[in-house]
Amino acid sequence: DAKTTQPPSMDCAEGRAANLPCNHSTISGNEYVYWYRQIHSQGPQYIIHGLKNNETNEMASLIITEDRKSSTLILPHATLRDTAVYYCIVRVEDAGGTSYGKLTFGQGTILTVHP
Amino acid sequence: KAGVTQTPRYLIKTRGQQVTLSCSPISGHRSVSWYQQTPGQGLQFLFEYFSETQRNKGNFPGRFSGRQFSNSRSEMNVSTLELGDSALYLCASSRLAANTGELFFGEGSRLTVL
Numbered sequence: 001d002a003k004t005t006q007p008p009s010m011d012c013a014e015g016r017a018a019n020l021p022c023n024h025s026t027i028s029g030n031e032y033v034y035w036y037r038q039i040h041s042q043g044p045q046y047i048i049h050g051l052k053n054n055e056t057n058e059m060a061s062l063i064i065t066e067d068r069k070s071s072t073l074i075l076p077h078a079t080l081r082d083t084a085v086y087y088c089i090v091r092v093e094d095a096g097g098t099s100y101g102k103l104t105f106g107q108g109t110i111l112t113v114h115p
Numbered sequence: 116k117a118g119v120t121q122t123p124r125y126l127i128k129t130r131g132q133q134v135t136l137s138c139s140p141i142s143g144h145r146s147v148s149w150y151q152q153t154p155g156q157g158l159q160f161l162f163e164y165f166s167e168t169q170r171n172k173g174n175f176p177g178r179f180s181g182r183q184f185s186n187s188r189s190e191m192n193v194s195t196l197e198l199g200d201s202a203l204y205l206c207a208s209s210r211l212a213a214n215t216g217e218l219f220f221g222e223g224s225r226l227t228v229l
Contacts, residue, residue: 043220
């Protein structure tokens with residue numbers, strides 16, 4: 001799986017958009033970008049994933065650059081409850097399903113949302 | 116729909132003992148994975164089970180083992196505990212369908228080795 005690079009920490013004001021960048025310059029054509037977050041003392045929580053098109057769900061938006069070498073997770077209106085460690089993960093998604101359960105976590109970005 | 120359930124949530128053991136942790140996946144999920152989280156190493160993949168068979172294994176010593184039962188419930192065992200085994204052990208389950216590689220994590224079992 002491709003290696004990802006994220007800033008170690010970021011701050012955001014409550015109610016503002018939080019834009020979390022991720023660099024994955026060695027990503028392959030069949031690798032997806034996943035985002036998970038982990039709130040203190042809880043298990044990681046899936047946020048969103050995508051291949052090359054921008055994606056949006058009820059939690060966030062994922063913007064992937066055209067060359068797919070970087071992406072940005074956007075939390076449109078951050079709240080205090082969004083304070084967490086955010087992990088950007090790149091992994092192959094194969095129809096054979098030989099590695100669904102394996103995620104390679106980096107150090108992530110500690111997002112602090114302040115009032 | 117119940118989430119991933121892990122038991123026990125907290126436990127304390129002494130060096131040399133062994134421990135067994137249990138994980139009940141979401142109903143209908145057939146893949147169960149285990150992760151170890153420590154402040155120094157972060158989240159690391161231990162192993163994954165599907166249909167009672169281990170499919171993937173991370174870079175951990177043989178003291179770490181697991182199994183999966185026919186109802187998809189899984190257990191992991193750590194023998195001859197060392198101080199460095201103190202960690203949060205997380206279990207995750209997956210539906211195992213193409214392009215839906217979302218993992219659902221439990222709250223974890225926090226192991227302290229004294």
